[in-house]
Amino acid sequence: MLVALTIAVTAAALALAAWCGYAAYRDQPTKDWHFIGMAVVSVLALVQLVAGIVLVAGGQEPHDGSVIFFAYLVGAVLSVPIAGFMSLTERTRWGSVVVAAGGVVLAVLEVRLYAIWGG
């Protein structure tokens, strides 16, 4: 369950990074469609956080401990929205670069989460 969500969030995050990276390449700021994409990725990360809470409450223990596990889950939920708000203040290609970097950061967090959960 959690592994499947981790893979889904990683794929979505990398797709978002590529999409916004392409916008930056074309010298464009983030647009409405990009923000919808960010919302989708953020909702997926939120679902992952809820799934993590349910699994740990149900008695499963993450390999590296639940403190680190939840710290990474919360970080994963926050990374893309914060990048999105920053891109709102910077209506140039560099706003798109920030969101692309946010997607890459989220993907890295997911790889770590996979190890933290499974060992």
Add this chain to the structure above:
Amino acid sequence: MEEDGTDVTAQTTGQGGKTARQAGADGGPGKKARLVSGPGLVLVWLYGVMTVGAASRSVYQIVSDYGRAPLAYSLSAVAAVVYVFITYTLVRGGETARKVALVCCALELVGVLTVGTWTLVDPSAFPDATVWSDYGMGYIFIPVALPVTGMLWLRKPRTAASAAAAA
């Protein structure tokens, strides 16, 4: 939109008066030289990420099991403090902040290179990794790339006008 961003910065730092004074010193027309516009925003985002990463990591390690690798955990805490400070100066903006941040980036680079070399030469001193181990390999080498990028970005003094042009 640009104006909104500037206003928000001024409000959150709560230094409206100082902002105006510094803007005068920077030669800007009533506007503080922003360090976080254009490429600078990407820089502050990555510094912010490293701040959260290094700070939460070192707090957790020091609180949970400091005895295991005191040197490594202390060095991670130093890295966290450096990241916090540079992020703050970048967000604050202005000419003084630019110079301070430039010096801190240089110190950060020295720190990354020193700790990176140290971990390779004497691995036995480090039972656990620091943020700057192996030149920041655990953080896809962002720790060694950031200060170099930062120094390039902060190298020249700027007015509000040139910062806007750069963006």
